[in-house]
Amino acid sequence: MKGTYLGEFEELVLLTVGILYDDAYGLAITDEIESRAGRTVTVSSVHKALMRLEQKGFLHSRMGGATEERGGRKKRLFIITNTGKQALREAREVRNEMWQAIPKVVWEGI
Amino acid sequence: MKKKPVPPRLADRFLEWHCNPELLDEVQGDLYELFQRRIKKYGIRRSRWFYWLNVLMFFQPFTTRRKESQYYTTNDMDMFKNYIRTAIRNLSRHKTYVLINLLGMGFALACCIVAFLNLDYKLRFDEHHLDKTTSVYRVNTVRDTENGKEPWGTSPVALGSVISQDLTGVNRIMRLHHSNGIVKANDKTFGETIHYADMDLLKIFNFPLLYGNSTAFDDPKTVVLTPATALKYFGDENPIGKELVIIDQFKRENTFIVGAVMQKIPENTSILFNLMISISHAFEPTHFPEHDWKAEAQITTFVELTEGHAPADINKMLDQYVAVHNVFREDFKVSDFYLQPFKELAFTSDIDLPGEVKGRALNRNAVGFLVGITTFLSLLILLTACFNFTNTSIAFSSNRLKEIGIRKVIGGARHQLIKQFMVENLVLCILSIGIGLLGAQYLTEAYNGLFDQSLDMRYVFKSRVLIFLIALPVVTALFAGSYPAFYISKHQPVAILKGRTKFATMGKFSKVLLTAQFSFSCFAIIAGIILTQNAAYQEHLDFGYDLRKIAVTAVNNSKEFTGFQNAIEQNANIGSIAGSSQIVGQSYEVPVKTNPDDPEMKVRRLEVGSNYLQTVGIGLLAGRDFIESSASDLEQAVIVNQKLIEDLQWKEDPLNKQIFINGKPYHIIGLAENHKELGLLGEEPACLFTLVPPSEFKYLSVNVPVDQLAEVNNGLMQTWFQVNPDVPYEGFLQEMLIFKQLYMNIVLRNLCFFLAVATLIMSAAGFFSIVSLSVLKRTKEIGIRKVFGGSVKQMMHLISRDFIKFILIAFVVGSLLGYLVIEEVLFNKMYVYHIPLGVGAFGLTLFIMLLVPGLTVGLRVYKAATANPSEILRYE
Numbered sequence: 001m002k003g004t005y006l007g008e009f010e011e012l013v014l015l016t017v018g019i020l021y022d023d024a025y026g027l028a029i030t031d032e033i034e035s036r037a038g039r040t041v042t043v044s045s046v047h048k049a050l051m052r053l054e055q056k057g058f059l060h061s062r063m064g065g066a067t068e069e070r071g072g073r074k075k076r077l078f079i080i081t082n083t084g085k086q087a088l089r090e091a092r093e094v095r096n097e098m099w100q101a102i103p104k105v106v107w108e109g110i
Numbered sequence: 111m112k113k114k115p116v117p118p119r120l121a122d123r124f125l126e127w128h129c130n131p132e133l134l135d136e137v138q139g140d141l142y143e144l145f146q147r148r149i150k151k152y153g154i155r156r157s158r159w160f161y162w163l164n165v166l167m168f169f170q171p172f173t174t175r176r177k178e179s180q181y182y183t184t185n186d187m188d189m190f191k192n193y194i195r196t197a198i199r200n201l202s203r204h205k206t207y208v209l210i211n212l213l214g215m216g217f218a219l220a221c222c223i224v225a226f227l228n229l230d231y232k233l234r235f236d237e238h239h240l241d242k243t244t245s246v247y248r249v250n251t252v253r254d255t256e257n258g259k260e261p262w263g264t265s266p267v268a269l270g271s272v273i274s275q276d277l278t279g280v281n282r283i284m285r286l287h288h289s290n291g292i293v294k295a296n297d298k299t300f301g302e303t304i305h306y307a308d309m310d311l312l313k314i315f316n317f318p319l320l321y322g323n324s325t326a327f328d329d330p331k332t333v334v335l336t337p338a339t340a341l342k343y344f345g346d347e348n349p350i351g352k353e354l355v356i357i358d359q360f361k362r363e364n365t366f367i368v369g370a371v372m373q374k375i376p377e378n379t380s381i382l383f384n385l386m387i388s389i390s391h392a393f394e395p396t397h398f399p400e401h402d403w404k405a406e407a408q409i410t411t412f413v414e415l416t417e418g419h420a421p422a423d424i425n426k427m428l429d430q431y432v433a434v435h436n437v438f439r440e441d442f443k444v445s446d447f448y449l450q451p452f453k454e455l456a457f458t459s460d461i462d463l464p465g466e467v468k469g470r471a472l473n474r475n476a477v478g479f480l481v482g483i484t485t486f487l488s489l490l491i492l493l494t495a496c497f498n499f500t501n502t503s504i505a506f507s508s509n510r511l512k513e514i515g516i517r518k519v520i521g522g523a524r525h526q527l528i529k530q531f532m533v534e535n536l537v538l539c540i541l542s543i544g545i546g547l548l549g550a551q552y553l554t555e556a557y558n559g560l561f562d563q564s565l566d567m568r569y570v571f572k573s574r575v576l577i578f579l580i581a582l583p584v585v586t587a588l589f590a591g592s593y594p595a596f597y598i599s600k601h602q603p604v605a606i607l608k609g610r611t612k613f614a615t616m617g618k619f620s621k622v623l624l625t626a627q628f629s630f631s632c633f634a635i636i637a638g639i640i641l642t643q644n645a646a647y648q649e650h651l652d653f654g655y656d657l658r659k660i661a662v663t664a665v666n667n668s669k670e671f672t673g674f675q676n677a678i679e680q681n682a683n684i685g686s687i688a689g690s691s692q693i694v695g696q697s698y699e700v701p702v703k704t705n706p707d708d709p710e711m712k713v714r715r716l717e718v719g720s721n722y723l724q725t726v727g728i729g730l731l732a733g734r735d736f737i738e739s740s741a742s743d744l745e746q747a748v749i750v751n752q753k754l755i756e757d758l759q760w761k762e763d764p765l766n767k768q769i770f771i772n773g774k775p776y777h778i779i780g781l782a783e784n785h786k787e788l789g790l791l792g793e794e795p796a797c798l799f800t801l802v803p804p805s806e807f808k809y810l811s812v813n814v815p816v817d818q819l820a821e822v823n824n825g826l827m828q829t830w831f832q833v834n835p836d837v838p839y840e841g842f843l844q845e846m847l848i849f850k851q852l853y854m855n856i857v858l859r860n861l862c863f864f865l866a867v868a869t870l871i872m873s874a875a876g877f878f879s880i881v882s883l884s885v886l887k888r889t890k891e892i893g894i895r896k897v898f899g900g901s902v903k904q905m906m907h908l909i910s911r912d913f914i915k916f917i918l919i920a921f922v923v924g925s926l927l928g929y930l931v932i933e934e935v936l937f938n939k940m941y942v943y944h945i946p947l948g949v950g951a952f953g954l955t956l957f958i959m960l961l962v963p964g965l966t967v968g969l970r971v972y973k974a975a976t977a978n979p980s981e982i983l984r985y986e
Contacts, residue, residue, distance in 0.1 A: 026140040043140055044167040047133070051172055063135070069146050073139030 006058075006091050012037065013049045014058060014088055017078050025065075025075040026050065050078060058084030117145045118158050121165045129173050137168060189526065190533070197534040200510070210875040211499055212542045215583060217868065218488070218495035219546025220553045225488035226578065227554065235378045235456035242316040245281075247421055247449035249273070249411040249428070254443040263455075263472065264408035265447060266435055271401050273411070277427050279419030284311040285389050286381070286410040286472075292838050293385070295343040295354040297831055301838040302339075304356060305383035306392035309334075314414060315381065318373045322350050326369025330388045333366035339384045340371050356387070360394050380455050380472040403438035410472060413449065421449040494627060494872045496586045502879040503535065532588060539583035546583075624880060625916050625923075627873040632924025632959055633931075634866035639951045640932055641859040648852065654785025654794065655694055656727030659685075660844035661823045662693055662811050663830065666837065668804040673833045675810060678826065683818045688725035689807035690718035695847040697787055697797060703770045704758055713754055713796040714787055715771070719804065723749065723782060725813045726844075733765050733780030736801040743801050749780040754796035771798070789848040811844070819843065870962060877913070878966045884909060885974045892974050906971045913967065921959050925952055 006014070016032045017024040030046045033039075053059045059078045066074045080088070125138060141164050148157035201208045249265040267285075274283045284307065291304040309327035312334065326332045333354050340349045349368045357363045366387060375382055393400040398407050415424065428447040435444050450458075455472065514527060665671045671689055678684055692698070697714035720738040723730060731752070736743050748771065755764050768777045784794040814822045823843065830839045845852075885892075892905055 026136060027143050030140075042167055043144065043164060044170065047137060047140075047168075048170070048172050051133075066139075067143075069143045070139035071142045073135045073142065075139055076136040 006087050007049075009045070010049050010053055011088070011091055013046060014053060014080065014084060017059060018080055018088070022077065022079060024078045029078075050076075053084070054078070056083075057081060058087055115146075115149055115154055115157075117142060117161045121162050125165050125168065128169060133173055137173065141165065141168075189529075193530045193533040194537070196530065197537050200534060201537065207502055207879075208538065210878065211502055211538055212545055214495040214498050214872055214875055215539065215542035215586070216545030216549055217871075218492040219543060219583065220549035221488040221491050221868075222582070223546065223550040224553050224557050225485045228557075229485060231378055236380050236453070238376070238379065239315045239381075240453055242314060243452040245415045245417075246314065246452045247413050247415065247424075248452065248455060249413060250448055250450050251408075251444050252446040252448070254445050259445060262408075263410065263450075265411045266403060266439070267398070267405045267407050267409055268401050268403045269431060269435070269447065270409070270411045272431065273413060273428075277424065279416055279424055279427075281414045281416045282308075282310055282314075284308045284314065284412040284414070286311060286412070287389060287392050287407070288383070289359045289392070291359060292357040293343070293354065294357075294835075295352065296345075297835065298343050299831065299835065299838045300342070301840065302384055304358065305386040306389040307386055308389050309386075311381075311412070312372075312386070317375070320371045320373045321348055322368075322370030324370070329367075329369060330390055331365075331367055332369030332387070334370045334372060334386045335368060336372050336384055337374050340368075354385075356391075358391070360397065362394075364391060378456075382472075403435055412452070421451070424449055491868055491872070492582075494869065494876075496589070497627070498872055498876045498879075499535075499538075499586060500589070502875065528592075532592075535587035536584065539587035543580065543583050621916065624873070624876055625920050627869070627876055628917060628920030628959070628963075629923040629927070631866070631869040631873045632921055632955060633928045634862060634869050635958055636925060636928035636951055636955045637932060638859070638862040638866040639954055640928075641862050643951065645852075645856055645859045648790060651786075651790075653789075654728065654783055656813060656844075657848070658845050659813050659816055659819065660726055660811050661814060661819060661826060662809050662842055662844055663826055664840040665689070665807060665810055668807060670834050670837060671804055671807045671810055674830060677829045677833045678812065681822070681825065683814060683822050683825075685813035685815070686721060686725040687810065687812050688719050688722040689804060689810050690716065690722045691802050691806050691808050692716050692718075693809050693811060693847075694726055694785065694787065694844065695789065697795075700772055700798075702754075702758075702798070704760075704768075706770060706773075711757060711796070713757075713798055716797065716799050717802040717806070718799050719802065719807060722811070723799065725811055727813065728785050729783040731781045731783060732763070733778070735780060736799075739803075740801075743779070744803060746774075746776045747779045747801055748776040749782050749799040750778055751782045751784050751797045753784050753794055754798060755781070757796045771800070776800070790852075870958070874962050874966055877963050878970065881909070881913065881967050881970050884912060885970050889974060893977070893980075902972065902976060905974070906968060909971050910964070910967045913963065917959055917963055921956055924959075925955065928955075 012033055013029060016029045016036075020028055020032060026043055026047050029050070030041050030043050033041050033046070050059065050061075054061055058081055060081050061076045061078045063074045064077055066072050122138070125141075126134060129137060141161060144164065145157050145161050148160055152160075248263065249269065251262045251265050253260050253262050270283050270285045273280055286305065286307045288303055288305045291302060293300055293302045293304070309332070312327055313324055320337060327334070333356070335349065343349070343354070344352060349371065352368050354366050354368055355363060356366060392398060397405075399405050413424070415421065425448045428449075432444055432446060517527060663674065665674065675687055675689075679687065694716070697716045699712050700715045701710035702713050703710050718736075720736040723735055730749075733749070736747060736749070740747075748769065750764065750769070758769075760767070764778050764781055766777055766779075768775055770776070782797075782799070785797070787795050787797055812822070812826070823841065826841055827839050830837075830841070888909070892900075895905065895908075
């Protein structure tokens with residue numbers, strides 16, 4: 001689909017939301033990305049990305065689950081919308097096609 | 111238990127401040143969770159440092175607050191409809207509140223309308239003529255007097271004709287003059303003021319006609335009447351073509367034909383007349399020559415300039431005549447002639463106005479006392495009404511705190527609440543404008559009746575009044591509504607719903623104003639009561655003679671007198687008839703002595719015919735009345751009254767004693783009762799009566815039973831015309847002499863009464879709202895007291911205790927004021943005969959002052975006190 005540009009970090013966040021299905025909130029996503037991708041990610045950048053993704057319509061959020069550790073404050077839980085799923089699929093297809101298009105020479109050498 | 115570690119407070123507050131509240135919870139929660147985790151790993155100091163770091167990293171555009179309105183949209187139209195609906199519901203639920211406000215404001219508005227109409231009327235002087243007279247000017251004279259140079263509104267007769275002949279730039283001149291004369295028409299004769307003018311005046315100045323048409327103006331034999339004059343002589347019939355005879359001041363007699371009747375000329379016009387004829391008839395070769403500079407007559411001269419000529423040019427040309435005039439009239443030095451535009455005339459015509467032009471022959475525009483007073487009073491009443499409006503607004507909005515709390519919880523923003531209050535107040539104000547307009551109708555009529563004016567309601571809609579009228583209540587609504595709106599919408603909903611808010615208490619300012627209101631009310635009531643009593647007293651005052659039973663006719667000689675007397679003797683209704691040189695009230699002063707070398711005493715003298723004392727009802731205590739043709743009586747008889755004897759300090763019987771009047775000896779043949787020669791303005795003076803022969807009679811008086819007085823008076827007029835057809839009839843009722851005094855009394859009384867009622871109602875209304883507030887504050891207290899066995903009476907006592915203080919203070923202040931004003935101003939300066947200032951009036955006032963608020967409090971408290979205590983306590 002044209003116009004649904006998915007940045008690299010945003011794609012990571014989106015994928016993590018999918019992994020954490022229904023338990024995806026700011027801090028959890030940050031932890032997951034750090035553990036899987038091995039890079040330091042700040043909570044603020046994750047929140048920023050989440051906001052942008054929701055504005056684009058790829059995520060849907062609801063409030064829920066206030067816990068003691070959070071001092072009684074609620075979390076915002078995200079799930080991927082259909083649009084978001086579509087965007088992920090397309091991104092993946094484009095990647096796959098491009099992977100396929102690389103001649104064997106690059107990987108195996110002459 | 112170990113205290114839970116908390117992230118740094120300052121960082122938190124910073125976050126809370128800058129962060130969008132929508133995101134705050136999740137962001138803060140995440141940071142908090144992180145913080146707790148880190149404590150376990152890194153210890154508390156590092157965690158706190160991390161926390162700060164995180165918070166600062168969050169300080170980015172995407173998290174900061176946006177303006178509230180970006181978070182939700184409001185549908186303004188719908189909200190407006192909701193406001194109106196709520197407003198109407200609220201208003202219908204609190205009908206008393208609405209009624210008080212509406213009536214108060216409406217009434218105040220009506221007063222303002224009347225005051226404004228009055229002012230407007232004065233300002234619209236000459237409006238009918240203004241558009242036709244843009245190039246019309248009056249020729250004014252600048253006189254050299256002892257006071258310096260004075261502008262006068264008249265000019266020499268000769269100037270008029272000279273201007274029309276010699277000067278270019280003048281299209282035409284119109285001269286206006288008036289003098290006294292006698293008019294005979296349709297078998298009626300009256301003295302009249304006759305106006306003379308160049309008849310073009312009527313055309314140029316746009317006087318619309320009722321009957322006839324303007325071609326008649328060119329005929330020198332035409333006379334033009336006003337409807338009132340036409341009615342006077344010709345009754346209801348169309349007088350066009352009828353004959354009318356005028357005998358002018360030089361005793362010349364001429365016959366005229368009625369050519370036209372103007373429509374009624376409103377009083378706010380400079381040029382008012384009863385009848386008008388061509389100015390050619392005014393001139394008389396010796397005394398009033400048309401072209402002679404020597405003539406003493408000064409007339410009003412209007413000029414109409416042709417296009418392209420400015421008044422300044424004409425002014426220069428007029429200068430040449432100054433010298434000419436001064437040669438002929440050395441006694442009346444003139445320094446300049448100049449032109450004054452017509453539209454300025456009205457505004458320079460009164461002594462109160464700047465730039466007054468003296469010596470005018472035109473109608474005066476009396477801006478003054480009446481306008482000032484009505485405006486002042488109206489504004490005062492309006493102020494009171496506005497204050498009341500605010501007060502009641504506050505009182506009743508405290509009632510609705512719960513509603514406000516809920517509205518806020520649901521999501522109402524403060525500005526929406528404010529808007530809601532304003533809408534409610536505006537609705538009220540618009541309703542009160544409506545009532546004000548309605549009330550103004552009646553008020554205008556009453557005012558017209560009272561002060562003999564003719565204000566017209568229709569002008570309300572034509573002018574700037576309407577803008578003023580609409581602006582004023584709207585401004586008031588905004589002001590009055592703003593205090594409660596802003597104050598009350600500030601409360602936090604939690605505080606409201608938990609019942610922790612305090613109601614608006616009555617500040618010092620409110621208390622002072624309320625007391626002032628009541629004092630003023632008290633003063634007005636006292637004044638009203640006393641003046642009413644006074645007026646009644648004066649109505650029934652014994653004047654010492656039959657003031658209200660006498661009709662008087664003026665006669666010029668004894669032939670007229672005897673002829674008339676014979677004619678009316680037949681009338682069974684007429685009691686007695688007598689003649690005199692002066693009638694009661696017209697006495698003059700003479701010096702009297704007992705002995706030639708005694709100091710003289712001034713007494714009042716009336717020269718009367720025989721039977722006069724009996725006719726006017728002055729009783730004879732001793733002695734006898736005059737005998738008509740007795741020579742000795744004419745020469746030296748005098749009747750004195752008791753006061754005179756008192757003043758002379760005689761102890762013995764005065765009959766047959768001698769006194770000297772003006773040096774001439776008279777002896778006393780009779781002793782009369784005292785009578786109020788000076789009306790209400792002076793004590794009964796010492797009077798004496800002397801006899802005069804019928805040849806010196808100037809008046810004929812008749813005594814008639816009161817209920818037939820009007821009828822007989824009319825009959826007298828008819829009879830006069832039969833007997834003396836060529837002589838104008840001048841007759842009046844004896845009571846007319848002091849009519850003015852009585853009239854003013856009644857006017858003052860009405861005014862005070864009006865004021866009293868108005869202010870009392872307003873004050874009561876204000877009081878009602880204050881009391882409501884107080885009761886509301888103490889609802890719970892009342893409930894508990896009742897549970898413990900308090901009676902309704904005790905409750906009422908409890909609450910009214912707060913307010914008795916104010917009422918008493920107001921009473922004292924108001925009474926003092928009333929006493930001072932009435933005693934000093936009215937009684938000492940104006941009336942000698944008045945009722946004593948008794949306790950009665952003050953007692954009655956106190957009673958009213960206690961009754962009205964008492965009822966008000968009683969009503970309100972009763973409702974609260976009789977409520978089921980369980981209900982009251984339950985709602986908490």
